[in-house]
Amino acid sequence: MAILKLDNICFSYGETEVLKDISFEFESGKMYCITGKSGAGKTTLLSVLSGLAKPTSGDILYDNKNIKKIDRYRFRSKYIGVIFQSYNLITKFTALENVVLSMEIAGVKGIKKKKKALELLQSVELDEKEANRRVLHLSGGQQQRVAIARALSYDPEIILADEPTGNLDGETQNEIMNIFKALAEKGKCVILVSHSPSIANCCDVNYELKKINA
Amino acid sequence: MYIIKNALKCIGRSKGRNILIGVIVFVIALSACLGLSIRQAAESAREETLKDLKITANISFDRNAMMSEIGAQREEGQKFDREQFSEKMGKMSGLTLEEYKKYATAETVKDFYYTVTTSLNGSDGFSSVTTETGENESTANNSAAPEMPAETRGNKGVGGFGRGGIGGGMQGDFSVIGYSGENAMTTFLEGTATINKGSVFSEGTENYDCIIPSELAEFNSLSVGDSVKITNPNKEDEAYTLKIVGIYTDSSANESGTGFMGMTASDPANQIYMSYNALSKIIAASEKNATTESNETTGRESSTKLNGQLNAAYVFSNVEDYEQFANDVIEMGLNENYTVSSSDIEAFENSLIPLNTLSRLAGYFLIVILLIGAIILIVLNIFNVRERKYEIGVLTAMGMKKFKVALQFLTEIFVITLAAVILGAGIGAVVSVPVTNALLENQVAAQSDRSERIEQGFGRGQKPDSAKTEMQSPPEDGSFNPFGAFMGTNNQNAYVTEISSAMNFTVLLQMLLIGILLTLIAGAVSMLFIMRYEPLKILANRD
Numbered sequence A: 001m002a003i004l005k006l007d008n009i010c011f012s013y014g015e016t017e018v019l020k021d022i023s024f025e026f027e028s029g030k031m032y033c034i035t036g037k038s039g040a041g042k043t044t045l046l047s048v049l050s051g052l053a054k055p056t057s058g059d060i061l062y063d064n065k066n067i068k069k070i071d072r073y074r075f076r077s078k079y080i081g082v083i084f085q086s087y088n089l090i091t092k093f094t095a096l097e098n099v100v101l102s103m104e105i106a107g108v109k110g111i112k113k114k115k116k117a118l119e120l121l122q123s124v125e126l127d128e129k130e131a132n133r134r135v136l137h138l139s140g141g142q143q144q145r146v147a148i149a150r151a152l153s154y155d156p157e158i159i160l161a162d163e164p165t166g167n168l169d170g171e172t173q174n175e176i177m178n179i180f181k182a183l184a185e186k187g188k189c190v191i192l193v194s195h196s197p198s199i200a201n202c203c204d205v206n207y208e209l210k211k212i213n214a
Numbered sequence B: 001m002y003i004i005k006n007a008l009k010c011i012g013r014s015k016g017r018n019i020l021i022g023v024i025v026f027v028i029a030l031s032a033c034l035g036l037s038i039r040q041a042a043e044s045a046r047e048e049t050l051k052d053l054k055i056t057a058n059i060s061f062d063r064n065a066m067m068s069e070i071g072a073q074r075e076e077g078q079k080f081d082r083e084q085f086s087e088k089m090g091k092m093s094g095l096t097l098e099e100y101k102k103y104a105t106a107e108t109v110k111d112f113y114y115t116v117t118t119s120l121n122g123s124d125g126f127s128s129v130t131t132e133t134g135e136n137e138s139t140a141n142n143s144a145a146p147e148m149p150a151e152t153r154g155n156k157g158v159g160g161f162g163r164g165g166i167g168g169g170m171q172g173d174f175s176v177i178g179y180s181g182e183n184a185m186t187t188f189l190e191g192t193a194t195i196n197k198g199s200v201f202s203e204g205t206e207n208y209d210c211i212i213p214s215e216l217a218e219f220n221s222l223s224v225g226d227s228v229k230i231t232n233p234n235k236e237d238e239a240y241t242l243k244i245v246g247i248y249t250d251s252s253a254n255e256s257g258t259g260f261m262g263m264t265a266s267d268p269a270n271q272i273y274m275s276y277n278a279l280s281k282i283i284a285a286s287e288k289n290a291t292t293e294s295n296e297t298t299g300r301e302s303s304t305k306l307n308g309q310l311n312a313a314y315v316f317s318n319v320e321d322y323e324q325f326a327n328d329v330i331e332m333g334l335n336e337n338y339t340v341s342s343s344d345i346e347a348f349e350n351s352l353i354p355l356n357t358l359s360r361l362a363g364y365f366l367i368v369i370l371l372i373g374a375i376i377l378i379v380l381n382i383f384n385v386r387e388r389k390y391e392i393g394v395l396t397a398m399g400m401k402k403f404k405v406a407l408q409f410l411t412e413i414f415v416i417t418l419a420a421v422i423l424g425a426g427i428g429a430v431v432s433v434p435v436t437n438a439l440l441e442n443q444v445a446a447q448s449d450r451s452e453r454i455e456q457g458f459g460r461g462q463k464p465d466s467a468k469t470e471m472q473s474p475p476e477d478g479s480f481n482p483f484g485a486f487m488g489t490n491n492q493n494a495y496v497t498e499i500s501s502a503m504n505f506t507v508l509l510q511m512l513l514i515g516i517l518l519t520l521i522a523g524a525v526s527m528l529f530i531m532r533y534e535p536l537k538i539l540a541n542r543d
């Protein structure tokens, strides 16, 4: 059964139509890859999926419930973990603080947040020293991994990642992909955006976005 | 909870900016604190003084009002109608003792006393203390002394409302004052005067017992138990024998030295005190024996009777009672030509002029500071929020509700403002007293300067040192306070020149309110901006 379902989604930035009649289905325990040329609207679709942008028309169903009826902030902070193409980290905070903050926003309770955050950061190859460094002083690849750790911190059902391996070398890229695979095996729904064929090959299902030409 | 933690973290991460905001708020807070403290000091000074202010009031004839009434009738270029004035003044009589007593029944009156003052001559070698030679003394004693000019005598019979002060007729050597009771003997109550030999005459006695100043005793080699003979200056053969029961010294009198030219009686050394009942007996006796004689040159009639100048004083425990009394007496039928006045109130109001002026300036200053402060804070916050647009975008994208983001920003501003306000209030508390006193000193100097200029403008020049006993000089404000002469209430330049504490709980509370108000204003602005921001747009812009 689909945990996330897009029903004839259309989206336009003012006059510019970017998405038209998109109907995708995502199930738990599977890995999806959304491909498409640059400017095809992948990031836009991700924004719509994560509730950051409201579709012009069409419905998004999360667990068979229309997300219009769910509090968007709650949806964003608890059910869905987003790894943005541009990371979107609080740069004056340390890696650790970023991860802990997202747990706090999600209202995670009953666990040692700091410990969990350090474990998560370790799983994306960031040691304690790097975890306690301000994001501003981390490399692009390290920031990307902080963003991944942050997205996983509150244990969401769906993980959205916009070019999650764009800045990573082959070896780290594989490790990250293994993390995603493990998450899918644990029953999460992992949705990746990428133009890398190797990533697309790893995934269970591929959706292709076509650029709309006026 | 994490909002506060986040806020504190954010403050720590942008030290430079926050220190800048803090310093600005601190300066605003310090200035506001000084302004508030000055206002508070003025308020406390007023309250404190009012609390201990025992008010003594008189009912006096409102000569001022009558003069302006006559003045108002006068046409352009016409002279002041002196004839009408003296006629009217002549018609006005002082209140009788019965009337005074009637008003004393008003509920608010805490204490009531009265005195009668008359002027008598000494005889049988009993003479007044004077620095003049014996020659002058005899002139003063001479019943055939030249008549006073008619204008000065216009107050004859008015009983204490004219310039001459002590009745009409001849000016004697001594001022004899009869007190209604011990509560009327204010100099003794205040402690400036003390009996050093013998004791005071018994209260309300009709015996011709008196107490005399030590100087006078010395001058005449008199001691307790001796008797002296005094006569009516208008009628030499009318004599009374007073028994000296006590000798007193009045320390306030020492400052004044001798009386003025030919005004021996006004010299404190020549003031004989006795009971009202005894003195009124003398006055009554003199009225009975009086003969009327007509002056050949002026045609005016004059009586040889002793003129007693009656003064009554009402004591109130506070200003409200005094003000209530002023209303009550009108209801009780006091003629509109009379007013209730108290030099204590005037002295009190005068003493607060510099502090009040300072307080008013501080009020304006406070408004300006708060306005500027609010504007600066708003601008700083707009910059702050705009600069942190991306952060706001990230936080909302992470699922933090906008109002929570706004709350975090508000907390940041609040913490900085609070710290700065506390620091400002703390330093303000330390410096407010010396600063207020320094400002007050300037203000007092300016005020003294001003009143001096006004005095000179009126041609009065410098006030004599002996102002306290300056009985014969016209009152400066037009309302004559007959008690001022021997009560030592001439406080004209006794300004409140120093405050002891300015900062109190009220000021702290006000500071806190100001801090919260500034925070809310600034917070509301950031709130507006944060609510307008769409995370998608912010984050997209950064791409």
Ligand SMILES: Nc1ncnc2c1ncn2[C@@H]1O[C@H](COP(=O)(O)OP(=O)(O)OP(=O)(O)O)[C@@H](O)[C@H]1O
Residues within 6 Å of the ligand: A013, A016, A018, A036, A037, A038, A039, A040, A041, A042, A043, A044, A045, A085, B537, B540
């Ligand atoms: N805020 C915006 N306002 C107007 N047009 C926008 C906005 N954001 C994106 N677009 C346009 O929408 C289209 C889709 O952009 P989007 O960022 O979704 O592309 P993408 O597929 O993610 O590309 P890439 O692979 O380069 O990341 C582009 O043509 C872009 O110019």
Ligand SMILES: [Mg+2]
Residues within 6 Å of the ligand: A042, A043, A044, A085, A162
């Ligand atoms: Mg993109």
